[in-house]
Amino acid sequence: MKNEKVTKITFSDFQQSLDCFYRYLQQEKGLSLHTQKNYKHQLKIVTSHLIQMGVKKWKQVDSRKVRQLVSKGMRQGMKASCLATRLSSLRSFLDFLILRGELSINPAKEVSAPRRERPLPKNLDINEIFQLLEINDNNPLSIRDRAMMELMYGSGLRLAEMVNINTHDISACMGEIRVLGKGNKERKVPFTGLAKTWVKKWIKVRVQFAKHNENALFTSKLGVRISHRNVQKRLTEWGKKQSVPSRISPHKLRHSFATHMLESSSNLRAVQELLGHENISTTQIYTHLDFQHLSKVYDQAHPRAKKRKE
Known part of the structure; x- marks a missing residue:
């Protein structure tokens, strides 16, 4: 029971900052509903993974944790383009926390997304x-x-x-x-x-x-x-x-x-x-x-x- 309570509190702490970010996207950035929905979807998954890693505060997220997120996605068979979208969402959110003075650096910027497969050019016979x-x-x-x-x-x-x-x-x-x-x-x-x-x-x-x-x-x-x-x-x-x-x-x-x-x-x-x-x-x-x-x-x-x- 104690562990469940800690998980709830930790998730609530994450969610508070996320809600502020979503309002920022809507009111100040004026992003479309589709784009906002994508941000929410990706960051919800990221938050769940971080909780599983034992992260309790956004300040505890470092480049090693971000690499672990990317590695997990690759093990799950995610496409490089989807991983790039997830990493981009996290970067934007952490930039927002820097803007609010909650973070001093953005560890997600130190991590590169997997290289996308280059499509073969089509030719005529x-x-x-x-x-x-x-x-x-x-x-x-x-x-x-x-x-x-x-x-x-x-x-x-x-x-x-x-x-x-x-x-x-x-x-x-x-x-x-x-x-x-x-x-x-x-x-x-x-x-x-x-x-x-x-x-x-x-x-x-x-x-x-x-x-x-x-x-x-x-x-x-x-x-x-x-x-x-x-x-x-x-x-x-x-x-x-x-x-x-x-x-x-x-x-x-x-x-x-x-x-x-x-x-x-x-x-x-x-x-x-x-x-x-x-x-x-x-x-x-x-x-x-x-x-x-x-x-x-x-x-x-x-x-x-x-x-x-x-």
């Missing part, structure tokens, strides 16, 4: 790429759109890099294009094959749209540099027109370029340079896709794998 790019319409805007898609897939460009290309950035004789990547870092990418063919076709009809002194390679019907949103919209429309099963986006064309290059060459460093990745760890995500490809080939070709499937 070769057949889908050919189906998408089989556009032989002589309409100038169709020529422009195919040139953009051929260039993004042919050179692995980011959307912003492609949109920002100026006419003087192209060196047809050298077979390269100068692009400005993330962090204003300049690099040169190959400019050959069908990408080169269709960009040249677009340049011939570009004069029908581009305003005087407009330097942008790709322009809209208004004669100015085409917008990111316009490119995304046009690619989505072409995906539907060409009856491609997958949804088309600039990112997918870039990811498809990287995946297909890696499958063909297995040269991670070269793909890193072509994509303009500062760290090779960013490019390594495509090795997972390459492994998926190899696994599929293995399952289809290896005698023992085929027998197992049968």
Whole structure:
């Protein structure tokens, strides 16, 4: 009975500070009811765990206790995103206690949430790429759109890099294009094959749209540099027109370029340079896709794998 009484008193002491925090969220922060409900749910669980650890006051919560909370969640199979939400709720509450003068430091800020699994980028297979790019319409805007898609897939460009290309950035004789990547870092990418063919076709009809002194390679019907949103919209429309099963986006064309290059060459460093990745760890995500490809080939070709499937 004595233990039960201590637990009740301890929980009541925790609840008093929590209620003040909830009023603060509602009255001063003006958070939505949904967000407030999430805070209450997460902090209720945290409080229960702390009581089980023998914590009686918020001042007794240190970084070791917070790590124990995270470890317990991981043992219970919580997703990294859910643990991050729980830890964020605790950080906000402890910041509130600092604001009230009840704490001097926030121990939850010393603890990092588990790293979330990075989703594998989605790419188009070769057949889908050919189906998408089989556009032989002589309409100038169709020529422009195919040139953009051929260039993004042919050179692995980011959307912003492609949109920002100026006419003087192209060196047809050298077979390269100068692009400005993330962090204003300049690099040169190959400019050959069908990408080169269709960009040249677009340049011939570009004069029908581009305003005087407009330097942008790709322009809209208004004669100015085409917008990111316009490119995304046009690619989505072409995906539907060409009856491609997958949804088309600039990112997918870039990811498809990287995946297909890696499958063909297995040269991670070269793909890193072509994509303009500062760290090779960013490019390594495509090795997972390459492994998926190899696994599929293995399952289809290896005698023992085929027998197992049968």
